[in-house]
Amino acid sequence: MPDTRKEEGPPGADSAWDNISRPQEDTSEPLLATSKRSGKASWAVTIATLLSLQLGWGLWLMPSDYARLGWVPATVVLGALTLSTIYSGHLLLRLYNAVPNAVLFGDIGEAAAGSRGRNLVYFVVYSLDATRCIILHLAATQSLQHASDRPDCLLCGLAVGAVAILLGQVRTLSELGWFLTLGTAAQLFALVVVVAKLFMSPLQGAGTELVHTGDTAAAIVAIMNMIFAYGGQFAYVEIMNSMRQPGRFTSAVSASTPVMSVAYLALGAIGYWSQGRSVQEIIIFGTGFDVWSRVAAGAILFQALAQYLVNLNVWTHNVLTVLARSKAKRSASSCNVCHAGDHKRLPWLVASVCIVGYSFGISVSLPFFSTLVGLVTSVTYLTCAYTIPCWFTLRLLGERVSRAEYWLLWALIPLSLAFSVVGLGSSVWALINNLGGGAL
Known part of the structure; x- marks a missing residue:
């Protein structure tokens, strides 16, 4: 099998680029297994990881997103995000190769634009x-609050932090495949429970609109929020x-993106139909405090924790890799860190504890979930x-893309930047309103 990681370098690169090769991938092992020799994830485990990373709390915001937009705009945005997410994954794989x-x-940023590209990515x-x-710390905390019927945000936040630190010491994502799969299954179980409750108890006189023409912000x-639901x-x-x-x-x-889209569309449409414009922002917390509602909240606690662990793993790995490279540069030695499993246990523990610590502190201080999601999405997602992958693709692969894709890439760069600015302004305005009115 040809080496899938070896591709031609960027235009203008010297001939040494083409002499760099990767070991051939082993395709003889079952797809559902993790390679015991390398500790690397199979295709199926990767799908579970992607679903755990992306099919999360954006799902529970979907009915309120429909209420803020109306049937037609919300469905169009979902369709566009499905296609654009698959395309962005394709772009990043090409850049990785x-x-x-x-x-x-x-x-990849450094290869595309030197230190400027690297620093922008960082x-x-x-x-x-x-x-x-x-x-995600806030999401898990609020899930635990609802499942246990405890209003104490501080205590629930501490419990979430303790679990995250404990499970976060598993440094290889493939070894967390069982928990990621459990989180996705729990999310789907909660989805079934909530949909059943929405069908059985629709709000009398619930009104919906094809296009909602209310508050633009x-x-x-x-x-x-919908972009956040597809983010990863x-x-x-x-x-x-x-x-x-x-x-x-x-x-x-x-494979994973259509599964997410079907779940988003189903809950968004059913929740909006059942509750209308008065639907609660996080739909699962608007289904009451009966046994089934609390069981569903407990189920999404597993998903919130699964997403939290993936992000904690990636963030810890990034921080420690940068520190290891900096240390190696000062000592004129080589840095042999390639995977999360290459880090030592003690630095991993210290870094992960610090990350969980500040996540806990900020999440209990500013518990405005939807607004925080919008703010983070507009600034970074x-x-x-889109902006960075499109720019890097033009720099590294510009001569190898079709004319149609070339103009698509150039169009996506200013479009994504403009929408980021508009989203930032709207999210800041919503945050000011939240702080003034105390809405969560």
Whole structure:
């Protein structure tokens, strides 16, 4: 089988680029197994990882997103995000193949635009990693509050932090495959429970609209929430690097994304039909405190923790890799860190504890879930998923893309930047309103 990681380098690269090769991928092992020799993930485990990373709390915001936009705009946005997510995964795989030995997304940035590209990636992706951990800590905390019927945010936040630190010491994502799969299954179970309750107890006189023409800022925040629901591109390079067959990453994204879209469409449409414009922001918390509602909240606690662990793993790995490279540079030695499993246990423990610590502190101080999601998405998600990959593709592969794709890439760059600015303004305005009115 040809080496899937070896591709021609960027235009203008010297001939040494073509002499760099990767070991051939082993395709003889079962797809459902993790390679025991390398500790790398199979195709099926990669799908479970992608679903755990992306099929999360954006799902429970979907009915309120429909209420803020209306039937037609919300469904169109979902369709566009399905296609664009698959395309962005394809772009990042091509970039990964074009930069042999890339360990972090920043390595691709350096190959494309030198230190400027590397620093841009670090700023955007690390800001996203840092803030996403806060959001997921808050998600897990609120799930635990609802499941246990305990209003104590501080106590529930501490419990979530303790579990995250304990499970976060598993450094190889493939070894967490069982928990990621459990989280996805729990999410789907909760989805069935909530849908059943929405069908059985629709709100009398619930009103819906084809196109909602209300608050423009709220509508933009809703779109940002939907983008967040598909977000995960910040971790794609690390996930590819953890795969036994990186060349199959695009097919993994193509398999996982439609599953997410069906779940988003189903809950968004059913929740909006059942509750109308008065639907609660996080739909699962608007189904009451009966046994089934609390069981569903307990189920999504597993999913929130699964997402949290993936983000904690990626963020810890990134921080320690940068520190290891800096130390190696000062001592004029080589840095042999390629995967999360290469880090020593004590530095991993210290870094992960620090990340969980600040995530806990900020999440209990600013518990405005939807607004925080919109703010983070506008600042980092669009840039990470579209602006940066499109720019790097033009720099590294510009002469090898079709004319139609060339103009598509150039169009996506200003479009994503413009929408980021608009989303940021709307999210800041919503945050000011939250602080003034105390809405969660």
